[in-house]
Amino acid sequence: MESSAENNKIIQTQVIIIGAGPAGAMSSVFLSKAGIHHIIIEKEIFPRDKICGDACSGKSVFVLKKANPKWLDEIFINKAENLACNGLLFVSPNGKKLSLPFSKTGQPQQHAAGFVTPRLVFDNFLFNKITSPYATIYQKATVKKITRENKAVTVEIEYQGGTRTITSPLIIGADGDKSMVRKTFVNNDMVSKTGCVGLRGYYKNVSGFHENNFIELHFLKELLPGYFWIFPLSNGNANVGVGMLSEVVRAKKINLRELMLHAIQNNPNIRERFANATLVDKIQGWGLPMMNKPIPLSGDHYLLTGDAARLIDPFSGEGIGNALYSGMLAAQAAEALLKENKFSADEIKVKYDDVLYRNIGDELKMGKLLQKLSRQGWLFNLVVNKANKSQTLNTALTSMFSDLDLKKQLRKPSFYAKILFNK
Ligand SMILES: Cc1cc2nc3c(=O)[nH]c(=O)nc-3n(C[C@H](O)[C@H](O)[C@H](O)COP(=O)(O)OP(=O)(O)OC[C@H]3O[C@@H](n4cnc5c(N)ncnc54)[C@H](O)[C@@H]3O)c2cc1C
Known part of the structure; x- marks a missing residue:
């Protein structure tokens, strides 16, 4: 489909994807399945890290299975890098614990419901699955300009010391929290004001994990609405972090790093488990774009996926699953749009936004409601008490x-x- 890859020539393709994280990779995988030629533009070189809790839940497992069930086997067999996760430990603000094993039936499952894998590993795993005769990848490429005219989107990139101009009737924004695609096309973008901010640090020698590798969410009263997490990893290390609403951090002038370290040193449920623990690298932060209310996810000739579309669950902070899921739906929408050769905002809305909201709209609304309720520490204590x-x-x-x-x-x-x- 590419007319030429030479410098300064216009390269035409059926779909352009910006970003090769979970959302972009899954868009690419499903476009290739449908035999659709596309170009992926990524600013980093894989393997690359992404600041995250590294926990993949049932939604991720569901989409990976749809993409290729064998990939799940590959993940669960590789115990050196991926840790099967079999449950969740909730700790309420008053310190009460609630264990929630994922297997409800008690029957052995083919796979665990979720897994924890450093994003350096997981995203590279997905990236390697993109390879196909239909996919052309530009890594370490800098997007200079995105324009929309003459019923097409044109992207100008700097790549290997030269300039490339790529054009297509449809662009998929899979470029994460600071999405350039979103900034180009969406007016009054409020994303930075409606999200959450999170910190992550890898620690070694954290003790006291559940024998079945439960991930842990500690709802400390000083962090509501938000939580402190400890997720075990296969190499014996732990992914440790905190997340909190940006508006609360700003309004109360909270130093989130200090709160995280304070919990590690002082919280009675946490401090002993860190007695011999050391930080493996530095504590780093990144945004979690969440949805306050349903917003348009597309317009003429473009659509947004994953964090670029603000699809992180407002309560759990989970975004990998929805990134994968929206990537899959984006590719399916692209297939339908290309068949009809129609790329107007109305057409894309019907084939993408409406389908996505029909499937996960209620879930996102519920997440928002739970996030609001979780501001009340007493209510949390009550729920954990009841759930026991x-x-x-x-x-x-x-x-x-x-x-x-x-x-x-x-x-x-x-x-x-x-x-x-x-x-
Ligand atoms: C602290 C923290 C903890 C989290 N914990 C969890 C968790 O445990 N479980 C979970 O499910 N979710 C978690 N999340 C959310 C999760 O990390 C995101 O929802 C997920 O990474 C979204 O995937 P994505 O593909 O949309 O974006 P990303 O993973 O951000 O990928 C975007 C890609 O686009 C590329 N890119 C960006 N800009 C450009 C550009 N201009 N040109 C070219 N390429 C570009 C980037 O290099 C990147 O490769 C957490 C987030 C944070 C910040």
């Missing part, structure tokens, strides 16, 4: 992280009646 007694609530909380269908239970009145009676 009510199997229904216990299962529902597990489903937030591991099961897509079970989340729908939260909309049924019978669900709340059962909790009331500790069922």
